[in-house]
Amino acid sequence: MTDSPYDTPLGLYIAGEWITAGRDTQEVLNPADGRAVGHVPLATAADLDRALEAAERGFRAWRSTAPQERAAVLARTAALVRERADQLARLATLEEGKPFAEAKGEVLATAALLDFHAGEAVRIYGRVLPRPTGTRSLVLHQPVGPVAAFCAWNFPVMNPVRKLSPAIAAGCSVILKPSEETPGAAVAILRCFQDAGLPGDVAQLVFGVPDAVSRHLLASPVTRKLSFTGSVPVGKHLLKLAADTVMKSTMELGGHGPVLVFDDCDLERTLDTLVAHKFRNAGQVCVAPTRFHVQQGIYERFAQGFAERTKALKLGNGLDKATQMGPMANQRRPEAIAGLVEQAVGAGAKLLTGGARGEGEGFFFTPTVLADVPLSSSAMNEEPFGPVALIGSFASADDAITEANRLPYGLGAYCFTENGRLQNRLGDEIEAGMVAINTVRLSWGDAPFGGVKDSGFGSEDGPEGIAAHLVTKAVHIA
Template identity: 65%
Template sequence: MATATYDADLKLFVNGAWHASEGRDAQPVFNPATGATVAEVPLATAADLDEALAAADRGFKTWKATDVEARAAILHKAADLIRQRTDRIATLLTMEQGKPLGEARGEVAGAAQLFDYYAEEAKRAYGRVLVRPTGQRSIVIKQPVGPVASFTPWNFPVYLMAKKLAAALAAGCSVIAKPPEETPGSTSAIVQALADAGLPADVAQLVFGVPDTVSRHLLASPVIRKVSFTGSVPVGRHLMKLAADGLKRVTMELGGHAPVLIFDDCDLDRTLDMVVPQKFRNAGQVCVSPTRFYVQQGIYDRFIKTFAERTAAYPVGNGLEPTTKMGPLANRRRPDAISALVDDAVAKGATLAAGGERFGDGFFYKPTLLADVPLEARIMNEEPFGPVAVARPFATEEEAIEQANRLPYGLAAFAFTENGRRANRLGDLIEAGMVGLNTFNISGADTPFGGVKDSGFGSEGGPEGLDSYMVVKAIHQA
């Protein structure tokens, strides 16, 4: 299976037509397990972006007037097609991004679920009727915000793109999607499924390009009324500044540095059974990846010893191999970035308990555990976005909460305890948009997903995700 063929024909999708690389610059696409170039993706020109904007403007006018049942039927059909094409999409995803094939299949299944969920949720975008004197009426209705520009990252390119597309299309918006250039084949397959499901030609556009060039061009246009971005804090700030000039609505799902509080009354073996695969899922390239482990003193040594043993034995390799549980990092920049953080932590006094080195021909970095990491180490303050766990002991619940809330990030946090009252307190006091208590399962189609503080604002998923693509209008009649 490791010799699978990369079979994507990479193009832009604008106004219902696929456009190849003729006359356009192109960017190589790499297989991160080998470092080899597998394809080239065409980059949109200014003329392409203008055509996409014009199409999105036309598409919005027709799509918002389309009956919600008709919209739902198309989204359901797209979900069916994605499921039918799971093997091909997942293989492309693994060859572009590196994650194990089983994880890729799960991501594709999650994308299909999102289209099904929002197909039905669109029918429940209810308004309100207000109490007024006899003969008068006041109603509150929800309407689509307008054409949307969506920007998605390379760590979950299929799922995150689907999360934005499904909600926006269900609300009645048109969309210009700019997925990552690292993963064009798998994301193009999602747009192809929508087109094959009968989505009108001018409702969804797919463009690749230099990120700063594309974002500046799209956000400068009055056509775009909403920006949805998932990615780093610095880029999020940059896009917010661009959006401010046009007073465009913004949803930002930015970085995290998730704390994990492990108390001495937890079932430690069961906790570790969950911790290790979650930490190294997608090679740690997950915005809600458990990273900062604060462990109560009485179980700290046992935790480190067992975590290190499991980390050292974790199977790493090409994601197409059935025995692989962790693949390579997504691009050639990441191993160097991870090495720099690990080296800095060790230099400042941390103990390298497992891993800590690159290997192989691709973009591989061994699963790594750092113990007794000082607070001044960069990795305790900067999101590593890689297969590295950092750990420190704590004495009291108050100290653990203080450390969990110490950073400006506030996307996800986790805690493990069998004390119900403590769990309630932690849920209330930890500063994060999502808190998992004795679980890492915090994301689903019906679940709001978003952060606080520097981790952004607004939610995707659930009815909150649909609302983010709608505006509220009050109509009064006397």
């Protein structure tokens, strides 16, 4: 094993105590070279029971804590995240593979989200209804209870905070299970919360066998909310478990982002924007632009320009400043992407660039562009979650909208046109939780983040993210 990159040992955090030994462990790999950088301990059933007991205690105390104090903890955490930004970004790069500059941007966005939730913690308002003199009817919004939160590996710093921050702002306690493949960033984030003064019973951090952990936490009457970020199949499985206790749920599931490019767009600017965004985090982003539907009049120019820009991207270790795209996060992903590309080419797609494993021992796959991709190919129907751009043409706006809505996914969608009337129509008719027009940014701290159809329900971020951790109560006083 190489020298450990961790300033503190990897561990579980339960009832204010770090547990770093005496458990089965899972190896943590650096995707740039495939070598082990550490071992993360896996929670036992007894650990999970103790975490549930702590979360129950924590909720009773935290729900009664003044909103101003919750806000202060979140604000102090944000300051510590900024102070430790380089350390957090380096951990994200070592464990997940993304370029350091991308990881640093993720860290700073995470701090901004904490700041937003700190501000919203004191704005959880109810209302008073008009009633006859001497009587009152109140509508209250109160914290739902302990939250079981599960998040994916692709944003190792942001994803844990997206679970912890709104719950803490709302007055809930949390048991967080991040990915065992990127534990160091989550551990470092919990230490920021701890050092900011968050009581130990309010947030628990566990790692373990995913199915065993989810079954244990969701079967408990202590848990009153499920929050999940991950794949559609796993999300549906967890929803079935949550149904047994009629648990409030927020599901941020997969996507297959359509991109509608009309012939009146600023083509060069559109290409520069889309190529950079497509290969961000090696395409391992739930809202990644994936299916590029281009109007026939500019189709050939778009495909050629996209391929040329893609060929120029530098693939390498995320800690190398010259790297523009790092490795995929784990050894499963290059093989899966290779299978999708091979099947698409076999079905008639044209390989314009890429399509092969990268050099070296890491989990690299070259940035890939496919044109004339048949709608019947697997890649056009299954979320690739990798560095593959799929390009096809359309004739009319009706055709483009039909294709954008064809799949059961509905997370993020992108449109590029200078026609204002068409922009309004696209915003209305595209079936997605988020639509970006002439931009690629969908994630803002003050805006809801979430999908529709198979891409999930409920929102993270924005006031809606805190509202997802509240229940509504009517109180009538005579």
